[in-house]
Amino acid sequence: MTRGKIAAILGGAAMLAVASPAAAQASCSREMLQQMADKYVQAQEEGLPLRLPMGNWMVYRENFKLSTMSQGVISTALPISWHRALLDTAQCRVFLEMVSHEAETPRVIAVQFGVRGDSANNIDAIVTDADDWLFDAAKTYEYARREDWSEIPPARRNTREELIAAADAYLDLFSDKSVQVPWGTPCARLEGSAYTAKGTPEDSCNVGVPENIAMKDRSYVVDETIGAVAVFLKMGPKERPDSHLFRIEDGKLRFIHTVTDCGDEVNCGFGPFKEMLARNPGIHPEIKE
Numbered sequence: 001m002t003r004g005k006i007a008a009i010l011g012g013a014a015m016l017a018v019a020s021p022a023a024a025q026a027s028c029s030r031e032m033l034q035q036m037a038d039k040y041v042q043a044q045e046e047g048l049p050l051r052l053p054m055g056n057w058m059v060y061r062e063n064f065k066l067s068t069m070s071q072g073v074i075s076t077a078l079p080i081s082w083h084r085a086l087l088d089t090a091q092c093r094v095f096l097e098m099v100s101h102e103a104e105t106p107r108v109i110a111v112q113f114g115v116r117g118d119s120a121n122n123i124d125a126i127v128t129d130a131d132d133w134l135f136d137a138a139k140t141y142e143y144a145r146r147e148d149w150s151e152i153p154p155a156r157r158n159t160r161e162e163l164i165a166a167a168d169a170y171l172d173l174f175s176d177k178s179v180q181v182p183w184g185t186p187c188a189r190l191e192g193s194a195y196t197a198k199g200t201p202e203d204s205c206n207v208g209v210p211e212n213i214a215m216k217d218r219s220y221v222v223d224e225t226i227g228a229v230a231v232f233l234k235m236g237p238k239e240r241p242d243s244h245l246f247r248i249e250d251g252k253l254r255f256i257h258t259v260t261d262c263g264d265e266v267n268c269g270f271g272p273f274k275e276m277l278a279r280n281p282g283i284h285p286e287i288k289e
Contacts, residue, residue, distance in 0.1 A: 027092075028089050028092040028115055029089065030087050032115070033085075033087040033088070033089065033092070033115060034085065036094055036113075036115050037094050037096055039052050040052050040094070040096060041080055041083055041096065044074055044080060044098065044109070045080050047074070047078070048075075048077075049069040049070070049072075049074050049075055052074075053120060054119055054121065055117075055120070055121040058120075058122075058123070059123070060072055061123070061125070063126055063127060063241040063261045063263075069123075072125065073109065073125065074125070078100040080098050081099055081100060081102055081141050082099045082141050082144055083099070084144070086222070086228050086245075087225070088221045088222050092114060092116065093114050093115065093221045094112070094113055094114075094221065095111065095223075095245070096109075097109070097230075097257060097259065098111070099137055099141045099144060101137035101141045105129055105130075106129065106130070107127060107128060107129050108128045108135070108137050108192075108259055109126065109128070109259075110126040110232070110245070110259045112124045112219060112232055124232060126232065126241045126243050126259055126261055127261065128259055128260065128262075131262060131266045132192070132260060133191070133258070133261075133262050134193050134267070134283070135192050135267075136192070136193035136273070138193075139195075139284050140190065143190050143197075144190060147188065147247075149226050149228065149247055149255070150226070151225050151226055152227045156249075156250060158227060158248055158250075158251055162248075162251060163224065163227065163228070163229045163246070164222060164229055166246065166251065167231055167244065167246045167248075169181045169182060170244075170253065171215040171231065171233070174209050174212075174213040174214070174215050175212060175214055175215070177211065181206070181253070182248075183204070183206045183253055184248075184254050185203070185204060186200065186203035186254075187206070187254055187256070188255050189205040189256040189258075190255070191256075192258060192259070192260065192273075193283075193284065195284065195285055197285070197287070198285045198286065198288060199287040199289070200288060210236075213236045214234075214236065215233050215235055215242075217233055217234045218231050218232070218233045219233070226247070227247055227248045227249055228245065228247050229248070230245045230246075231243070231246075235260065240261060240262065240263065241260070241261040242258065242260045243258065243260075244256065244258055245258075245259075
């Protein structure tokens with residue numbers, strides 16, 4: 001074989017690896033990703049990051065800032081009272097939303113991480129507590145645990161592209177009011193601990209969003225089996241670390257969860273949440289059984 005042919009083959013292989021990074025790694029099953037999700041929850045509950053198998057090149061960020069696992073929240077033992085996992089077999093990625101409402105310092109945490117082989121890598125965690133947007137971990141737990149995110153029958157599942165398009169439509173609405181959002185009815189929106197639903201067939205997520213807010217640098221984890229897509233993004237001019245989680249049924253929005261870090265601004269500059277709640281107790285509605 002000539003040097004020219006060898007160079008062409010190597011060049012083509014390199015281009016393929018760059019163009020399709022997922023193709024360069026082993027495929028992922030739901031079972032393997034679920035095991036990794038379970039190990040992450042165990043690591044968080046015990047405050048022992050090494051419960052999670054990790055690759056040689058580990059990047060760990062909290063609220064989009066480079067950190068270390070020994071300094072991060074994963075090294076603090078937290079009783080996880082509720083969690084949900086999304087398993088993305090196309091990208092070999094996992095999303096977790098976790099609520100710890102009985103801890104000494106309650107927290108709600110959203111996590112995205114990759115899986116290569118039997119190891120986790122590139123962990124992004126958005127960590128929220130008492131001073132963050134509409135925070136009340138006990139109420140988040142109360143509302144989230146009631147929702148039905150069970151598997152969708154194969155014949156009714158939306159494609160990956162359809163799920164992302166539905167999520168993007170909602171996020172694009174923040175900067176473009178002409179966007180057509182596939183609202184479902186009923187629909188429940190859990191923003192921090194604020195809930196738009198009361199358990200009725202008329203429940204709606206179409207209750208307004210801020211205007212002229214960019215939702216940029218989006219990172220997706222998609223799970224077609226449960227009709228869900230999780231998006232990490234930078235929200236607004238202050239680029240607040242934000243997680244939006246969507247459940248989509250028959251192409252329509254059914255559930256929306258938001259976890260937003262406010263940095264050093266209490267309740268993202270809207271004043272203490274307790275005062276906001278006192279003015280508008282309907283933020284925490286009673287749910288009809």
